[in-house]
Amino acid sequence: MARDTGLEELVRQDLGNQPGLSEKPMFGGLAFLLNGNLLCGAREDGMLVRLGKGNDHWALALPGIVQMVMGERRMHGWVRAGAEVYGDDALRQRLLDAALSYVFSLPSK
Numbered sequence: 001m002a003r004d005t006g007l008e009e010l011v012r013q014d015l016g017n018q019p020g021l022s023e024k025p026m027f028g029g030l031a032f033l034l035n036g037n038l039l040c041g042a043r044e045d046g047m048l049v050r051l052g053k054g055n056d057h058w059a060l061a062l063p064g065i066v067q068m069v070m071g072e073r074r075m076h077g078w079v080r081a082g083a084e085v086y087g088d089d090a091l092r093q094r095l096l097d098a099a100l101s102y103v104f105s106l107p108s109k
Contacts, residue, residue: 003029007042007086014096015039020108027070036109040099047086049095052102053077059095 008030015021020035029043041048048068051059053076059065064085068078079095086092 002044004042004044007047010086010092011040011042011047011096014093015100018100034100034103035106037103037106039103040096045080046083047081047092047095049079049081049099050103051077051079051095051098052105055098055102059098062091 003025011032015032018034021039022033022036024031024033026038027041027043027048029041029048031041031048032039038050040050049059056067056077056079059079059081060067062085064082065079068075068080081092081095085095
């Protein structure tokens, strides 16, 4: 799977200079980590966002957002946002803010 450098740059800009933020090639794209915990990812097929188990219902109710699936495993607490979603600056930021809020609650790795 090819990387989406345009989406990667959007996510970088939205996350800014967050202390503890790092990047790592994963899942066929680029993963963004916060204090060693997966936060989100950018791939050719969309933006992956970690909202946490039980925190993803609001996002899944929106058009263009689906639960992340790896192989045949449903990844509860993770969503995939298509281009029509991550292309909307306000919605992309809302997803990333929710991911930051959840991942900040986790212990550092």
